[in-house]
Amino acid sequence: MWDYQSLFRVSAQLLAEGVFNLLDRNLRPEVFLLGLAAAREGDEPGAVRLEPTTHRYAPENFSQVKARAAALEPDTTREVVYHLHTDDQDRFEKMRWYGLVRRATEHELQTLSLAEGRVSFCSQPVLMNGSLVLVVLQLAAGTFHSYYALNEDATSESRPPSLLMAVVREVLQECSKALRGTDAEEGRPLLDRDYNELLRSSGRRFMHGPAGGNHGLYDACNGVAALRHEGIEGHGTMLLARRNHPAVVPVLTLETPVPLRDHRSVRKLLEMSEGRTALISDATHVFGLGHLVEPTDAAYEPLFTVHFTHHHNWELSHAGHVMMRVVSATPRLPQGRIDELYFTETIRRMWPAMSDATVQLHWELALKATTQPSGTILIISEGAGYEAQRLSRQCFRVAPRFMTPSVLRLVTNIDGAVFIDPYGTCFAIGAILDGLASERGDASRGSRYNSALRYIETSRFPSLAVVVSEDGWIDLLPSVKK
Known part of the structure; x- marks a missing residue:
């Protein structure tokens, strides 16, 4: 596909191992590249390429990907968008087709990897020398599914259902960015991002869901956890819910809500949380104290909870399940017993x-x-x-x-x-x-x-x-x- 494809695949493998090993070594990540001829019409047998060429999968396994992608088109809701500039319209159609190719590829991979006990994900295609190149990431299915995740039907590309899924998307996006920047690096795509920095970016991405799409919740929690009040470490709980949520019983309401970015004030208010009683925030402001109704109550709904556990440490929970622990501003998976x-x-x-x-x-x-x-x-x-x-x-x-x-x-x-x-x-x-x-x-x-x-x-x-x-x-x- 291009001269440095082996080098890039090894770099992507090292990136995946470095990141996922910080989370759970039992995930055992594996990366390979898939290349499809760029033309949308049917391909001849040699139009599918794999890197490494000795991979256990064969090109024939992916020969029907583009036919499947074309079949997905009628099932996809078409967004009526008209671009004044021809180039913008072409780009819109191209990116839509790339999305269909990615979906079709993941469908084929799901069938192939099911018997192997693996889960597969792939990046958005990038055009390289006449081939649509996709980066495929596979993880151990048992370990991946052992971590609690939200219902994916209720999430979107911008709101991953778990920290693990956020890291998967961040790693694949990083690979796609490196491929798109190949020309600027003399044909050598670079993957040199710091592992912990990538995890922090994944944590921010994951927190978009609990925050209802608002930005800044992840960094606000880090800011609050980093502060002491009168020399005492921060310990307390914050419920994330919209104002007047029926599942929240108000105990005390602030006349003027405190912005979550006011870390020092939020840290001081955190001292009032105790037992079931927690600060109530809509991910932008803190507007009082309250507690969640009992699970037997008809108004009960599982809500996200932020627990500030130690200095610089906090964790995010949903329905009693810890989904992410943050240590010194860097997210980690909740570790239980060793495997x-x-x-x-x-x-x-x-x-x-x-x-x-x-x-x-x-x-x-x-x-x-x-x-x-x-x-x-x-x-x-x-x-x-x-x-x-x-x-x-x-x-x-x-x-x-x-x-x-x-x-x-x-x-x-x-x-x-x-x-x-x-x-x-x-x-x-x-x-x-x-x-x-x-x-x-x-x-x-x-x-x-x-x-x-x-x-x-x-x-x-x-x-x-x-x-x-x-x-x-x-x-x-x-x-x-x-």
């Missing part, structure tokens, strides 16, 4: 000879670690005994003993990491980890995550860290074989 399959695959990859009983023990220990509300670190290391001796001045060494979930619950009540070996023997508790700075460090994450990452990347021994952050994030950090 057993992913944990087993990781530990088997590191220690292939480990018995099933020992793998099960480590899984039970990892689960127990995730219940620690103040966070903790569990280090599984072949050199646990040596490391306990090396770090003797910054840990509590213990007489080697077989670790059980009940004992782990006790020893994780103090700060620091717990060292056990692959056989389940504990050698140290309360360890302060060391290590060199890592390029994979994440300033939006806490010191617990970054210290575990530094230790794992510089450890002399094969090691696996289960990191439970105080804000609820759970990470598995396997060491890289040297």
